[in-house]
Amino acid sequence: xxxxxxxxxxxxxxxxxxxxxxxxxxxxxxxxxxxxxxxxxxxxxxxxxxxxxxxxxxxxxxxxxxxxxxxxxxxxxxxxxxxxxxxxxxxxxxxxxxxxxxxxxxxxxxxxxxxxxxx
Amino acid sequence: xxxxxxxxxxxxxxxxxxxxxxxxxxxxxxxxxxxxxxxxxxxxxxxxxxxxxxxxxxxxxxxxxxxxxxxxxxxxxxxxxxxxxxxxxxxxxxxxxxxxxxxxxxxxxxx
Numbered sequence: 190x191x192x193x194x195x196x197x198x199x200x201x202x203x204x205x206x207x208x209x210x211x212x213x214x215x216x217x218x219x220x221x222x223x224x225x226x227x228x229x230x231x232x233x234x235x236x237x238x239x240x241x242x243x244x245x246x247x248x249x250x251x252x253x254x255x256x257x258x259x260x261x262x263x264x265x266x267x268x269x270x271x272x273x274x275x276x277x278x279x280x281x282x283x284x285x286x287x288x289x290x291x292x293x294x295x296x297x298x299x300x301x302x303x304x305x306x307x308x
Numbered sequence: 309x310x311x312x313x314x315x316x317x318x319x320x321x322x323x324x325x326x327x328x329x330x331x332x333x334x335x336x337x338x339x340x341x342x343x344x345x346x347x348x349x350x351x352x353x354x355x356x357x358x359x360x361x362x363x364x365x366x367x368x369x370x371x372x373x374x375x376x377x378x379x380x381x382x383x384x385x386x387x388x389x390x391x392x393x394x395x396x397x398x399x400x401x402x403x404x405x406x407x408x409x410x411x412x413x414x415x416x417x418x419x
Binding site for chain 1: 352
C-alpha cells in the first residue's frame with residue numbers, strides 16, 4: 190500500500206528517557222513533516238524537511254532532533270523526555286508541484302500517528 | 309498565515325447534506341483554500357482545495373464566495389463515517405511549506 194507509515198503506534202516511557210519515532214513514505218514525495226497534537230487536540234507543525242534538508246523548525250526544544258537519512262524517511266528522536274512531551278505525533282509528506290504552479294496547491298498525506306505517553 | 313474562522317461544532321443527520329462554513333476575510337490573492345478532516349484516532353486526511361472556482365471531487369464540494377472571503381464545504385449525503393473534525397486552512401506561497409491548523413469544526417452525524 191502506498192502510504193505514510195509511522196512506528197511505533199504507541200510508546201509508553203519514563204521521564205528522562207530517550208526515544209525515537211520512525212516515519213517512512215513510499216509516495217515518492219520530496220517533503221516530509223512532523224506535527225504534534227496535544228491533549229487539547231491542537232495540531233502544530235514541528236519540523237519540515239525537503240530532500241533531506243531542514244526547512245522549517247518551529248521553535249521546538251532542541252531535545253527534539255529530526256533526522257532524514259533519505260527523502261523517504263524522517264525520524265524523530267527525543268532526548269530527556271518530559272511529561273509535556275506526551276502527545277500524538279503525526280508524520281506527513283507532500284510533493285512539490287512543478288514550476289509555475291502556485292506552491293499553495295500541494296496537499297499533505299498524513300500517517301496514522303504515534304501516541305507517546307511519558308510517565 | 310491568514311486566519312480562518314469556523315464554528316466549533318455542528319450536527320447533522322445521516323443521509324442529509326451538510327454545509328460547513330469557513331470565514332477567511334484576510335485571504336490574499338495567492339492563498340489556496342484547503343479542507344482537511346480528522347476522523348477519531350486517525351491522522352488528518354485531505355478533503356479538497358480550491359483557489360477561486362467551486363470544486364467537486366468524490367468526497368465533497370467546495371463553494372467559494374465571489375470575494376473569496378468565505379467558503380463552504382459541502383458533504384452531499386452525510387454518513388456516520390463523516391463524523392470528524394473538519395479544518396479549513398489557507399495556504400500561501402510563503403507558508404506553502406507548512407499547513408497551519410486551527411481549531412476546526414467537530415461534525416456530529418446523527419443516525
